[in-house]
Amino acid sequence: GGGEVPDLAAPGPAERAARTGEALREAAGRPGGWTLLDHPMLALEVAGSDAFLEPDAVVVHPDGGWSVVEIKSFPMLDGSADAAKVGAAARQAAVYVLALEEAAARLPERPGGPPDVRHQVLLVCPKDFSNLPTGAAVDVRKQRAVTRRQLSRLTRVEELAAALPDDVCFDPGRPADALLRSVESVPAAYAPECLSACELAFHCRERARAAGDVSALGRSVRGELGGLTSVEEVLTAAASPESAGEGADPGADATVAALRRA
Incomplete structure (x- = not known):
């Protein structure tokens, strides 16, 4: 089938994340074709609050699977790249995979369950020292597991707020002396x-x-x-x-x- 590149424009991060969710739902409803989401906005829950993330691209495969695409400027020489830089890219992409899994879980129930978010991401780099792109699949299962474990250990925002004195408030609109007392507490x-x-x-x-x-x-x-x-x-x-x-x-x-x- 043909490919789709939906328009993801929206005024703010939350609105862009909502628009990305709509585009993913639409793509899930038309299997058999490719869909490329260019710089989508994903939401990942971190300690009880949403953090908004912008991967370079997300691809919806004809079989319904979802993949993260990470584009980097470091070169891939003779089919391999700097291990430290690839590792950093893998850790970054693993966060996007987790956010994409949350997006998949938010889709309405459908036969066969939620879409399969693939744990192999596509890393795109310059080929050798040219301006030509080349790609390689990078397995981020280990990085995903580590990140998931770290996120699960974070103290939730509401727990932090509950531990504060009742009169503490960090509203920037408060008088400077009151705000300073709150910060120093x-x-x-x-x-x-x-x-x-x-x-x-x-x-x-x-x-x-x-x-x-x-x-x-x-x-x-x-x-x-x-x-x-x-x-x-x-x-x-x-x-x-x-x-x-x-x-x-x-x-x-x-x-x-x-x-x-x-």
Whole structure:
């Protein structure tokens, strides 16, 4: 049969996800042909809230199966590509597969059950050093299982909200002093990587520095210091091994010895 490329345009992420769902339902209702969804919008539940994801493409096969297509700029040389980059692409595509499975589960019941979301994704890359595309099937079952397990362990948003004091509210429309009190009522967990991903990173960094928290130096440093959690403890331990105290981390002695040699 012929191929279809439905129009997925819609004003916002939720509307685009709804339009993608409609296009998938329509494709499921006309087996025997190909359908290409160009940059669809998928919704994946993360800790009780929807996260919107945009894969490069989703293909609906004539037999009704669904496949994710991931397009990357790194080359495929003589049929193979950089393993680290392929692994990163596989992890990314596995998230899309999970979102596509949720989309399939939302379809109305039909004979034969929901569409088969394939765990082999199509990775499209430049061939050698040319502008010609080439593709390879990548099995993402392992990455999908790991991601599913990680998502299942996340604390749900409503559980986090239930643990907050009753007067805490993060509405940006509140007065600045009230909003600041709400933010400061929540413990800060800072790491340098937060600077590239979170708008509150500078606030949390300030609190971490004020508390002398070694996490502000990075997760790798924090891990190396074992049970020494503050800059003051590190400096004290470096000056006197005995000051680590009773009940210190089992690896503290080795850490202290390394600090004294530094």
